[in-house]
Amino acid sequence: MKYPKSKYLIVLILLFAKFNLSSQSSSPGYTAFRPGEIWKDNEGNHINAHGGGILFKDGIYYWYGEHKGKSSLARVGITVYSSEDLYNWKNEGVALSVAKDPDSEITSGSVMERPKVVYNKKTDKYVMWFHLELKDQGYAAARTGIAISDSPLGPFTYLKSYRPNSKQWPQNFKEDWKETAKNGDPEEWWTPKWRKALKEGMFVRRDFENGQMSRDMTVYMDKDDTAYHITSSEENQTLHISKLTDDYLDFTGEWVRMQPGGQNEAPAIFEKDGYCYMITSGLTGWAPNAARSFRAKSIMGPWEKLGNPAVGENADKTFFSQSTFVLPVQGKEDSFIFMADRWKPKNHINGRYIWLPIEWENEKPIIRWKKEWDLSSF
Numbered sequence: 001m002k003y004p005k006s007k008y009l010i011v012l013i014l015l016f017a018k019f020n021l022s023s024q025s026s027s028p029g030y031t032a033f034r035p036g037e038i039w040k041d042n043e044g045n046h047i048n049a050h051g052g053g054i055l056f057k058d059g060i061y062y063w064y065g066e067h068k069g070k071s072s073l074a075r076v077g078i079t080v081y082s083s084e085d086l087y088n089w090k091n092e093g094v095a096l097s098v099a100k101d102p103d104s105e106i107t108s109g110s111v112m113e114r115p116k117v118v119y120n121k122k123t124d125k126y127v128m129w130f131h132l133e134l135k136d137q138g139y140a141a142a143r144t145g146i147a148i149s150d151s152p153l154g155p156f157t158y159l160k161s162y163r164p165n166s167k168q169w170p171q172n173f174k175e176d177w178k179e180t181a182k183n184g185d186p187e188e189w190w191t192p193k194w195r196k197a198l199k200e201g202m203f204v205r206r207d208f209e210n211g212q213m214s215r216d217m218t219v220y221m222d223k224d225d226t227a228y229h230i231t232s233s234e235e236n237q238t239l240h241i242s243k244l245t246d247d248y249l250d251f252t253g254e255w256v257r258m259q260p261g262g263q264n265e266a267p268a269i270f271e272k273d274g275y276c277y278m279i280t281s282g283l284t285g286w287a288p289n290a291a292r293s294f295r296a297k298s299i300m301g302p303w304e305k306l307g308n309p310a311v312g313e314n315a316d317k318t319f320f321s322q323s324t325f326v327l328p329v330q331g332k333e334d335s336f337i338f339m340a341d342r343w344k345p346k347n348h349i350n351g352r353y354i355w356l357p358i359e360w361e362n363e364k365p366i367i368r369w370k371k372e373w374d375l376s377s378f
Ligand code: DGJ
Pocket: 051, 113, 114, 216, 265, 266, 284, 285, 286, 322
């Protein structure tokens, strides 16, 4: 039987409408957080934004994270999702794409981790910092990367990557640590001599000319809009906290070491009642360990240890997760969400998100496991 062309058109339109409706109707309409469970986006797919961080701008939360496949290598880039209520997220695509050019530092097969985006009022630009490892070099490159965009949704343009603070001594570094002792620094790791030399700046001296190593990182913007880069350096043994330039695109040369030899990774920072708080993890690869917390009057320290913020069953493994960000909830004063990753190293795309409310006890942040919770608990 022959149909007139217009009938074909109507059938096509109906099919298209049906497809469109079904893809939208898979939006789950969440009203609560369920840490560790599959968390679907508006298209019905598990959110793919690991090691993430959140930017709030003009009433919208933007969640940036690592796109992961089975492996943890970057094949797509940094994704972005948007939300108005924090429960339901719209997939906004790729904010910073891996490069097709095999010679690019962010080519497919590189490692792009822990992206954090800040908005610069003065320049009206969105600035993304992330941990970058060059293709086929494992984790040896230890660089921080930077990209910029006019829109929170991207596309971000990759600018550069490097090891920061070249030829700059930290502010909390003793004068006599600037020279290597006459008989040199110890070569054998984990001995008491090596630990002492590490605390006294052995790796800072080693990397003084070419810049300090930078792996797990975050960027923190304080109330005065000054931004800081916080990173795991010195072979992951010591955190480095550096002040960024006014445009957030570079380091100022002002920096401090935090907890030399403390093996802190996965730093997340927030501010409450005139104190800066930091939550970190220990150093065990993709395997979970006990979180740590610290507080300081100024982000440049000195920092005081507050212990493991997680309490209850599985607190010694941070509920099988590792910190990535602490999110201040808008419109609810002093309400913070601890955001962490439950890594699945055998199939990274299946990594889960552990979001839990931060509670307070004796001015210390406390994190308790909750199977399900919502923002009314603040
Ligand atoms: C732990 C870090 O926190 C992750 O971001 C990732 O770099 C893994 N180590 C790699 O083993």
